[in-house]
Amino acid sequence: xxxxxxxxxxxxxxxxxxxxxxxxxxxxxxxxxxxxxxxxxxxxxxxxxxxxxxxxxxxxxxxxxxxxxxxxxxxxxxxxxxxxxxxxxxxxxxxxxxxxxxxxxxxxxxxxxxxxxxxxxxxxxxxxxxxxxxxxxxxxxxxxxxxxx
Amino acid sequence: xxxxxxxxxxxxxxxxxxxxxxxxxxxxxxxxxxxxxxxxxxxxxxxxxxxxxxxxxxxxxxxxxxxxxxxxxxxxxxxxxxxxxxxxxxxxxxxxxxxxxxxxxxxxxxxxxxxxxxxxxxxxxxxxxxxxxxxxxxxxxxxxxxxxx
DNA sequence: TTCGGTTTATTCATATATGAATAATACAGG
DNA sequence: CCTGTATTATTCATATATGAATAAACCGAA
Numbered sequence: 629x630x631x632x633x634x635x636x637x638x639x640x641x642x643x644x645x646x647x648x649x650x651x652x653x654x655x656x657x658x659x660x661x662x663x664x665x666x667x668x669x670x671x672x673x674x675x676x677x678x679x680x681x682x683x684x685x686x687x688x689x690x691x692x693x694x695x696x697x698x699x700x701x702x703x704x705x706x707x708x709x710x711x712x713x714x715x716x717x718x719x720x721x722x723x724x725x726x727x728x729x730x731x732x733x734x735x736x737x738x739x740x741x742x743x744x745x746x747x748x749x750x751x752x753x754x755x756x757x758x759x760x761x762x763x764x765x766x767x768x769x770x771x772x773x774x775x776x777x
Numbered sequence: 778x779x780x781x782x783x784x785x786x787x788x789x790x791x792x793x794x795x796x797x798x799x800x801x802x803x804x805x806x807x808x809x810x811x812x813x814x815x816x817x818x819x820x821x822x823x824x825x826x827x828x829x830x831x832x833x834x835x836x837x838x839x840x841x842x843x844x845x846x847x848x849x850x851x852x853x854x855x856x857x858x859x860x861x862x863x864x865x866x867x868x869x870x871x872x873x874x875x876x877x878x879x880x881x882x883x884x885x886x887x888x889x890x891x892x893x894x895x896x897x898x899x900x901x902x903x904x905x906x907x908x909x910x911x912x913x914x915x916x917x918x919x920x921x922x923x924x925x926x
Numbered sequence: 927t928t929c930g931g932t933t934t935a936t937t938c939a940t941a942t943a944t945g946a947a948t949a950a951t952a953c954a955g956g
Numbered sequence: 957c958c959t960g961t962a963t964t965a966t967t968c969a970t971a972t973a974t975g976a977a978t979a980a981a982c983c984g985a986a
Contacts, residue, residue: 651926692935852964
């Protein structure tokens, strides 16, 4: 990667960069940044791509609550995200006749296409990252990350 | 840690969690989340703590531009963050007579105390993380992270 | 069947970020 | 000394998040 991290908001890393905790935070943000940059040209953000991807994977419309669960965020966030996705023409809200409280998000054709284009870009970033981490012990890395979460 | 990740906005992790890229993003977010939770009781966010810490480390007032550089973010962000820190009584804006364009941020007594309390909490989280990562190869992890950034 | 608790989405207030536009100041070179 | 360019902070519009409050709809138990 070797891109400058332009999104380390707190900017804490102690006296040296070797502090593991902040390195992990910064690494995560650096990758997010790369993904955002890769998605920008096709008109997506990481948040939007995430929502579209869950809808594609589900293969059917999902209620906004289900979306919130899959994206591990609060529902008011999904309300807003869907507003933007709907404004972009990538998603359509449909009412659920079974449960009139529920609103489902359905992909539009454009939404499906956009997600597919996004997936290609994400795969590209992922391949870059794999190459970057080529020489290192990925097993150790995976074990560490799964210990954290 | 083993706290549920309640802040994985995109929520993408593919079919399995083994996808390194999203694991890294999620690990970073999980740690951020722990830090936010640790700082909340003392009235700080990670962003606020970061700003205070840079001021403490500098040992003197810093211009808002210098703060933005240290925190690797745009200046309009610092303007807003300083507004909130000033409202909290943790920082004071002082005009620079040498350069009348410049506004410097100076720690208040309360700001210094709050940062110090925050640093203790951060150290606690850091110690927890160290313990979590006890069994794993931290050298490999460090090398991986420095490769990414 | 009505009542009360739960779930649904939305709205509102707020925090944190970006980036563009603006205004004031500095400063170098003619 | 002007003049143009750069730098400074701020403001504005926007995106992404949280959490509290609200309204509508559902559902089980009395």
